[in-house]
Amino acid sequence: TYDNTDDDPTAGDRTVTVTFYDGSGSAPDATNTDEQTTTITVEPVNDAPDLDLDLSADGTPGEDNYAVTFIEGGAPVLIANGVSITDPDLGGADTPTTPGTLAGATATITLSAISDGTAETLSLDASVVEPLVTAGDLVVTEASDTQIVLTGTSTTELADFEAAIAAITYDNTDDDPTAGDRTVTVTFYDGSGSAPDATNTDEQTTTITVEPVN
Numbered sequence: 001t002y003d004n005t006d007d008d009p010t011a012g013d014r015t016v017t018v019t020f021y022d023g024s025g026s027a028p029d030a031t032n033t034d035e036q037t038t039t040i041t042v043e044p045v046n047d048a049p050d051l052d053l054d055l056s057a058d059g060t061p062g063e064d065n066y067a068v069t070f071i072e073g074g075a076p077v078l079i080a081n082g083v084s085i086t087d088p089d090l091g092g093a094d095t096p097t098t099p100g101t102l103a104g105a106t107a108t109i110t111l112s113a114i115s116d117g118t119a120e121t122l123s124l125d126a127s128v129v130e131p132l133v134t135a136g137d138l139v140v141t142e143a144s145d146t147q148i149v150l151t152g153t154s155t156t157e158l159a160d161f162e163a164a165i166a167a168i169t170y171d172n173t174d175d176d177p178t179a180g181d182r183t184v185t186v187t188f189y190d191g192s193g194s195a196p197d198a199t200n201t202d203e204q205t206t207t208i209t210v211e212p213v214n
Contacts, residue, residue, distance in 0.1 A: 007088035055082030105191035115178035
């Protein structure tokens with residue numbers, strides 16, 4: 001059998017040559033030998049990215065999803081405890097990323113299950129995101145107070161997406177917030193294929209528990 005264990009194999013043909021010599025004569029030649037070949041065509045497939053919103057203390061991936069508590073009147077809370085995005089097709093590590101491979105990739109961050117209307121918002125840390133936007137490494141679309149879309153360009157690296165997502169916060173300015181859980185869904189699409197699907201997308205969630213105070 002033939003096998004190829006590379007996470008990002010090179011497309012194309014490999015050749016297996018089988019030469020049979022029947023043992024006659026002093027050495028193999030055209031009268032006592034036959035040779036045939038097998039052509040093996042390697043077809044790569046896209047590997048889905050892996051998104052993690054809760055890194056362990058040493059910065060390595062831990063739990064994919066995250067949970068955090070927001071206390072009434074307190075400071076906004078981060079939606080992630082560090083962020084890691086890996087993709088074998090991009091080298092299997094966070095950085096460096098081959099230039100151009102993330103053009104069209106997106107990260108969509110959506111707040112749902114809200115109970116306090118416009119008092120509940122998602123926000124980006126401008127000190128982190130503005131330099132990326134200015135450098136042309138990310139395009140940011142704040143579709144609403146509850147959804148942010150990050151889009152990759154020809155110079156984007158996975159680390160740019162990681163930094164931007166890790167700098168997003170949730171806030172609730174209601175004077176009497178409704179107790180309970182909110183959900184932040186982070187969907188990362190690596191830009192391959194004609195549209196997001198199970199082969200090119202990973203999705204994780206953050207549960208934010210709102211605790212009112214008297």
